[in-house]
Every structure is written in C-alpha cells, then in structure tokens.
Amino acid sequence: xxxxxxxxxxxxxxxxxxxxxxxxxxxxxxxxxxxxxxxxxxxxxxxxxxxxxxxxxxxxxxxxxxxxxxxxxxxxxxxxxxxxxxxxxxxxxxxxxxxxxxxxxxxxxxxxxxxxxxxxxxxxxxxxxxxxxxxxxxxxxxxxxxxxxxxxxxxxxxxxxxxxxxxxxxxxxxxxxxxxxxxxxxxxxxxxxxxxxxxxxxxxxxxxxxxxxxxxxxxxxxxxxxxxxxxxxxxxxxxxxxxxxxxxxxxxxxxxxxxxxxxxxxxxxxxxxxxxxxxxxxxxxxxxxxxxxxxxxxxxxxxxxxxxxxxxxxxxxxxxxxxxxxxxxxxxxxxxxxxxxxxxxxxxxxxxxxxxxxxxxxxxxxxxxxxxxxxxxxxxxxxxxxxxxxxxxxxxxxxxxxxxxxxxxxxxxxxxxxxxxxxxxxxxxxxxxxxxxxxxxxxxxxxxxxxxxxxxxxxxxxxxxxxxxxxxx
Numbered sequence: 001x002x003x004x005x006x007x008x009x010x011x012x013x014x015x016x017x018x019x020x021x022x023x024x025x026x027x028x029x030x031x032x033x034x035x036x037x038x039x040x041x042x043x044x045x046x047x048x049x050x051x052x053x054x055x056x057x058x059x060x061x062x063x064x065x066x067x068x069x070x071x072x073x074x075x076x077x078x079x080x081x082x083x084x085x086x087x088x089x090x091x092x093x094x095x096x097x098x099x100x101x102x103x104x105x106x107x108x109x110x111x112x113x114x115x116x117x118x119x120x121x122x123x124x125x126x127x128x129x130x131x132x133x134x135x136x137x138x139x140x141x142x143x144x145x146x147x148x149x150x151x152x153x154x155x156x157x158x159x160x161x162x163x164x165x166x167x168x169x170x171x172x173x174x175x176x177x178x179x180x181x182x183x184x185x186x187x188x189x190x191x192x193x194x195x196x197x198x199x200x201x202x203x204x205x206x207x208x209x210x211x212x213x214x215x216x217x218x219x220x221x222x223x224x225x226x227x228x229x230x231x232x233x234x235x236x237x238x239x240x241x242x243x244x245x246x247x248x249x250x251x252x253x254x255x256x257x258x259x260x261x262x263x264x265x266x267x268x269x270x271x272x273x274x275x276x277x278x279x280x281x282x283x284x285x286x287x288x289x290x291x292x293x294x295x296x297x298x299x300x301x302x303x304x305x306x307x308x309x310x311x312x313x314x315x316x317x318x319x320x321x322x323x324x325x326x327x328x329x330x331x332x333x334x335x336x337x338x339x340x341x342x343x344x345x346x347x348x349x350x351x352x353x354x355x356x357x358x359x360x361x362x363x364x365x366x367x368x369x370x371x372x373x374x375x376x377x378x379x380x381x382x383x384x385x386x387x388x389x390x391x392x393x394x395x396x397x398x399x400x401x402x403x404x405x406x407x408x409x410x411x412x413x414x415x416x417x418x419x420x421x422x423x424x425x426x427x428x429x430x431x432x433x434x435x436x437x438x439x440x441x442x443x444x445x446x447x448x449x450x451x452x453x454x455x456x457x458x459x460x461x462x463x464x465x466x467x468x469x470x471x472x473x
Contacts, residue, residue, distance in 0.1 A: 016084025016205035017229045019250065019296070022074065025083070026057050037062035041070075041140070046133040046301045049073055053305045059296075066129035070297050075205055076305040081313055084205040085228060093332075096228070096317035100213050103223030104232050112236035112247035114200075119289040120240075123169040127289055128201075128251065130166055133302045134269030138278065140166045141268060143307075144298040145199035145253065146211050147174070148243050149181045151218055152188050152195070157244065159211045159221035161310075163276070163302070164199060164284070165265045172199070172284040173265030174257070175276065177413060178369075180217050185257050185282070194256035196241035197284060202250020202298045207233065212314035214322075214368055222246065240287040250295040255286040269302035270414050271311065271340050312341025315368065319345065322367045327360050334383040342412065343372040346383035351431050361404045361427030369410045374427040380443060381430075392430040396441065402429040 015025040026032040033056040039045050041064035049058045049072035060070040075081055082089040085096075119127055130140040142164040150157050158180040165173035176182040181197075188195045203211075210225035222244070226233040235244040238254045245252050261283045267275035300306050312335040323330045329349045336344040345364050351357065357376040364374045377383060377392045397403075404427035413421035432441045 013230065014084060014086030014206070014228075016086070016209075018248070019074075019202060019204045019298075022084060022205050023057065023059070023071070026074075026080075031055070031080075032057050032059060035060045035063075038065065039063045041066070041129055042132045043135070045070055045072070045131040045299065046304075049299075049301050050304055053301070063129050063131070068129050068295055068297050070129050070131065070299055071202075072299050072301060073304075073306055074298065075208065075310055078309060078313065081205070081209065081309065084209075092313060093317040093320050096209070096213070096314055097321045099210070099224050099227035100215060100318060100321065102227055103219070104226035104229075106220075106222050106226055106235045106244065107232035108244060109234050109236055109247050112234070112245075113292045114245060114247060114249040114252050115236060115239060115290045116293045117291050118239055120287075122286045122289055124166050124172075124253075124286065124289075125169070129297050131299050133299075134275070136275055137268050137302070138165060138266055141302070142166070142172065142199060142201060142253075142299075143302060144203075144208075144300040145201045146203055146207070146246075147181060148198045148200060148222075148245060149184045149195055149257070150243055151184055152191075152193075154218055155242075156218040157220045157222065158184065158217075161211055163268050163270070165268065167263060167265070167283070170286045171263070172253075172255070172286065173263055174282045174284055175265060175268075176282050183217060188257075189259040192259055194259050194285075196238075196243055197255055197257055198238050198241070198243040198245050199253040199255070199284070200245050200249045200251070201253070202292075202296050203246060204248070207246055208310060209314050212311050214315055214318035238288075239290060249292075251289065251291040251297060253286055254288045254290070255284045258283045258285055271303055271307050271342060273303050273340065274414075274416050276414055308337060308341040312337075315342070315370075319364070319367050319371075323347065323360065323363055326363055327356070329356060330360065331379055332383055333364075336386055336389075338386055339373065342370045343415065345371050345374045346389050347374060347376045348379055348381065348383045349376060349431065350379050351434065354434055357402075357429035357431045358404055358427065361429065362406075365406060365409070365425050365427065369421075370412045372411060372415065372423070372425055374404075374425075375430055376428065377430050378432055389430075393428055396432055397428050397430040403427070404429070 054076045057073040063070045082092045087095045132140050147162050167173045185195045206228040207225040210221045234247040236247045240254045262280040265281040266278040270276045320333045332348040334346045335341045361374045381392045382388045406425040411418045411423045
C-alpha cells in the first residue's frame with residue numbers, strides 16, 4: 001500500500017482536526033488495528049470492525065482486492081470523542097454547545113487534496129471499496145458519507161449523514177428523513193429541478209460530529225466544524241456543481257438528487273438494530289468522483305457503536321441547550337445506549353418547584369421527533385449509569401401521578417413499533433417531591449467508602465487463606 005501522506009495541522013490543534021492525525025493518535029495509544037490484505041467487502045469487513053468496536057479502530061488493507069483501504073471504528077467510544085475534541089469527557093457537551101452557538105464561517109481555497117484525482121466516468125463499485133454490512137442488506141452501502149446540499153434560495157448548505165445504497169454504476173438510493181435535506185429537495189422538485197449534492201467520505205472526527213448537530217434550517221454544519229477546529233474549515237467548490245466540500249476530505253462523490261424519480265432502496269440494518277424496509281426512495285445520479293492521492297474509504301457499520309455514538313453525543317449537546325433555554329434547572333442529559341442513543345433521554349434537574357419534571361418531559365419530547373421516552377431525575381442520580389436511572393424509577397415514580405403520555409405524535413420512521421413514524425411518547429417524572437420528609441428519600445451511604453485505598457488494605461487470597469484465619473501471635 002502506498003504511504004498515506006499526513007495532513008498539516010496547528011501544533012495546538014485537538015487530535016480530531018485531521019483524519020490522518022487522528023489515526024496517528026490512535027496508533028500511538030495502541031488503538032489502531034491493521035487488517036491484512038484480502039478481507040471480503042461482503043460482511044467480513046463489518047464482522048471484524050464490530051468485533052474491534054470500542055477497543056480499536058480498523059484499517060483494512062486491500063479489502064476485496066481493492067487498492068483503496070477501508071477504515072472503521074473511528075469514534076466508537078464516548079471517551080474517544082472527548083479526546084478528539086481535546087477536552088475532558090465531562091466537558092464534551094459544553095464544548096459542542098459552544099461550537100453550535102458560535103460557528104466560524106468556512107474559508108474557500110482554490111486547490112484541495114480531495115480533488116487530486118478526478119473521475120468523470122463513474123463506476124462506484126469499481127472505483128471505491130464499498131462494503132456490504134448486515135445479513136439482509138440489499139447490497140453495498142455508503143454509510144459514513146456527509147451528504148451536503150444547498151438551499152436553492154439562500155445558498156446556505158446543510159450537512160447530514162444518510163444511508164446510500166449503490167443501485168448501479170452511477171446511482172445511489174437515498175433515505176431522506178423529514179429534515180433539512182428533504183426540505184431543500186422538495187423546493188427544487190416542485191420547480192421540476194434536481195438538487196445539487198455532494199457525498200463526502202473520509203472526514204476528520206470533528207467534522208463528522210458537527211454533521212450531527214440539531215440546528216435550525218439554514219445553519220451550515222461546516223461552520224460548527226470550524227468552531228470545533230478553532231479556525232475556519234477549508235472548503236473547495238465541487239468540479240461539477242456549486243457545493244462546497246471539506247478540502248482535506250478523502251473522497252467526494254458529486255451528483256444530483258433527481259426530481260420526480262424514485263427507485264427501490266433497502267432493506268438496510270439501521271441503528272435500532274432492525275432493518276429499514278425496502279421502499280421507493282430518492283435517487284442520486286453521480287456526475288463525478290474526486291479523491292486524494294492514496295485515499296481511504298470510511299465505513300460505519302450499521303447499528304454498531306460508532307453509528308450509535310456519532311449520532312448520540314452531538315444530539316445530547318443540542319438537546320441540553322434546547323432544554324436549558326426554557327428550564328435553567330436542567331443540569332445534564334444523556335441519550336442511553338439501551339435506547340439506541342436516539343429514543344431514550346435521561347434528564348437530570350435541580351428541581352425547584354412541583355410540576356417542573358413534567359414540563360421538562362414535554363420540552364424534551366418537542367426537542368426532536370426521535371425522542372420517545374424521557375426520564376427526569378434529581379441531581380443525586382447519575383444519568384450515565386442506567387442502573388441508577390432504573391433505581392430512581394423503581395423508588396421515586398408512581399404511574400398514577402408521575403407518568404406523561406402523548407399519543408399519535410411524530411416519531412422515528414425507523415422505529416418498527418410505530419405506524420410509519422407515528423406513535424406514542426412517554427415520560428417518567430422520577431424526582432423526589434419537594435415536601436417529602438428528609439429521611440424518606442435519603443440515599444444510604446457508608447462513610448469513607450470512596451476514600452478507601454484498596455491496594456493498601458487488600459491482596460489476592462493465596463492457597464493458605466484458611467491458615468490465615470487464625471489470629472497472628
């Protein structure tokens with residue numbers, strides 16, 4: 001394999017400002033596994049990546065005999081995301097909030113590594129090593145590509161990740177959920193026009209995270225990426241359309257969402273650990289592929305930890321900001337892994353008045369349609385420990401007074417229990433009543449337990465443990 005050239009970054013930059021720098025960072029700390037040449041792109045890449053998920057990123061050499069390597073598992077641990085941002089784990093949400101509130105406009109450049117090589121004759125599966133992940137997936141999918149579109153009226157871009165099925169040599173099937181890309185497309189389609197797009201594969205970790213921010217329409221996530229980088233993100237205009245893409249990305253697929261065109265897409269293994277069903281969906285026609293010299297292809301295994309956490313943590317940050325605007329008592333939020341980092345939200349509040357927990361539940365359910373169940377707890381409950389949250393529900397919640405139910409509301413179309421995305425929402429107010437007697441909800445505690453130095457007072461038992469029962473003379 002050719003040597004992969006390094007990116008140039010500022011000495012004080014967080015490790016996540018460069019994809020190659022991040023891989024260097026993981027390698028130096030023993031968290032990058034190089035997989036020998038020849039791994040099958042059908043299932044085997046995904047199988048190995050899943051086995052290494054949260055322990056090590058994967059670099060697959062010559063997968064399926066293809067000269068372009070595949071990488072996976074870049075952000076499959078919450079602590080890794082903090083490292084990439086250059087902050088302590090406890091400061092991740094605050095740092096992401098700050099970047100979302102104080103974006104930095106990108107800077108356009110004339111020459112970009114992502115355009116070192118240009119293919120105007122396109123054959124996706126021949127030119128790119130695109131894996132097939134789960135058993136019943138309908139074929140090869142691009143899963144870690146940032147789909148960048150442009151508001152046809154204002155020119156402001158949107159960045160998001162969509163599953164993209166390789167349908168033919170130059171066509172991709174796209175699942176567009178009811179968010180900003182679909183809004184832009186509906187506007188151009190109503191005028192009988194295609195929507196220009198670019199799919200950017202192989203991005204630095206901070207730009208990946210920025211793409212998942214929940215922000216209002218016409219807020220370019222590449223500007224949030226710039227704020228996370230601490231300087232304007234360098235972008236370049238595509239060679240066939242007006243979309244601006246990260247200049248240091250590995251691969252760019254340029255094309256158009258076709259007006260009045262739908263084709264069969266799916267099934268595909270999604271984050272709820274089920275398959276998104278097959279249906280008539282939107283189509284991207286590819287006009288060109290550009291890439292770096294010796295590029296890498298990033299894939300995110302559908303339903304794996306990288307898939308869950310990449311969507312979860314940025315959503316936590318924007319959900320925290322949303323709730324704190326109306327409820328200053330909110331201290332922290334967490335999208336639980338048991339709720340696939342999308343559907344179950346835990347909220348910690350410093351309760352000031354009765355009924356506040358229910359108001360927070362309603363605010364959370366309105367913050368994003370994916371939120372299905374909300375649990376509100378007091379500040380003595382660690383919302384990052386599901387056992388603690390379950391304990392609070394078990395001992396502080398009564399269904400007749402503390403349950404909130406909302407029926408026939410918009411939910412996730414990928415939740416198989418809904419009726420095409422319409423279902424019920426539920427909230428649990430597991431906070432202590434303010435007028436409760438002091439000792440009624442007082443948590444038990446052994447004084448000094450956290451201060452014990454176990455290494456100083458204990459040792460593994462040896463074969464003579466029974467002889468040691470007798471008191472020493």
